[in-house]
Amino acid sequence: MLKLLQNRRVAYMGTPHNSASKGDIAKTVLMPGDPLRAKFIAEHFLEDAVCFNRVRNMFGYTGTYKGKEVSVMGSGMGMPSMGIYSYELFSEYDVDRIIRIGSAGGYADDVHVRDVIIAMAASTDSNYASQYRLGGTFAPTADYGMLSAAVEAAQQKNIPVKVGNVLSTDVFYHVDSEYATRWKNMGVLATEMECAALYMNAAYFGKKALGIFTVSDHLFTGEELSAEERETTFTDMMEIALAI
Ligand SMILES: O=P(O)(O)O[C@H]1O[C@H](CO)[C@@H](O)[C@H]1O
Numbered sequence: 001m002l003k004l005l006q007n008r009r010v011a012y013m014g015t016p017h018n019s020a021s022k023g024d025i026a027k028t029v030l031m032p033g034d035p036l037r038a039k040f041i042a043e044h045f046l047e048d049a050v051c052f053n054r055v056r057n058m059f060g061y062t063g064t065y066k067g068k069e070v071s072v073m074g075s076g077m078g079m080p081s082m083g084i085y086s087y088e089l090f091s092e093y094d095v096d097r098i099i100r101i102g103s104a105g106g107y108a109d110d111v112h113v114r115d116v117i118i119a120m121a122a123s124t125d126s127n128y129a130s131q132y133r134l135g136g137t138f139a140p141t142a143d144y145g146m147l148s149a150a151v152e153a154a155q156q157k158n159i160p161v162k163v164g165n166v167l168s169t170d171v172f173y174h175v176d177s178e179y180a181t182r183w184k185n186m187g188v189l190a191t192e193m194e195c196a197a198l199y200m201n202a203a204y205f206g207k208k209a210l211g212i213f214t215v216s217d218h219l220f221t222g223e224e225l226s227a228e229e230r231e232t233t234f235t236d237m238m239e240i241a242l243a244i
């Protein structure tokens with residue numbers, strides 16, 4: 001049974017977007033874009049899950065998985081939303097690792113719906129990196145230790161995965177019909193909308209992050225999963241994320 005944290009005597013009052021108190025959130029947080037997927041994971045994969053946030057319905061829960069404390073919280077859609085929530089988790093809640101678990105649209109010819117992709121890097125058309133005033137192009141990358149642990153966990157579970165570059169885009173409905181083709185031609189496996197901001201926040205704070213994706217549709221072949229399947233059928237990806 002999920003319980004809302006209430007009447008806790010704490011000094012720390014949370015952020016404008018997260019009502020959790022320090023200590024309510026585990027060192028490792030799984031972040032799907034959809035807060036209802038966070039609820040689904042808490043209800044189906046975690047033990048003794050407690051809800052720590054309902055602000056804006058961006059549900060967050062802390063429970064245990066095989067005896068280890070883990071949290072799961074929605075990030076919302078797009079880099080500004082992921083930017084806010086992951087920034088606060090790293091800076092205000094002492095979170096060390098965030099694993100984004102999301103859906104992605106396939107680009108590559110050998111990618112199909114339900115495939116699992118691990119993002120070694122997240123290319124982006126977002127302006128998010130400009131805040132760092134680097135004077136160059138920052139390459140948002142996964143934490144190597146988490147990446148290799150995810151690949152190992154997938155091998156042990158006999159789950160095939162593809163590891164490579166994804167595109168984190170600001171635009172879901174591109175009006176430029178050649179947009180996806182240009183990224184595909186650069187070897188990008190799939191597209192999603194948050195991973196680059198997560199990798200940049202992790203880099204900025206010296207923390208760790210990884211993006212794992214289930215392909216929900218394919219931009220070139222037209223294959224796709226229903227909205228309900230997108231919410232509930234990502235077991236392989238979750239098992240890899242929970243294993244690391
Ligand atoms: O399934 P999630 O994690 O929300 O991820 C993908 O789905 C949303 C678009 O439909 C974007 O958030 C994109 O990144």
Ligand SMILES: O=c1cc[nH]c(=O)[nH]1
Pocket residue numbers: 103104105106172191192193216217219
């Ligand atoms: O961001 C996303 C997610 C799934 N499918 C897409 O085409 N884009």
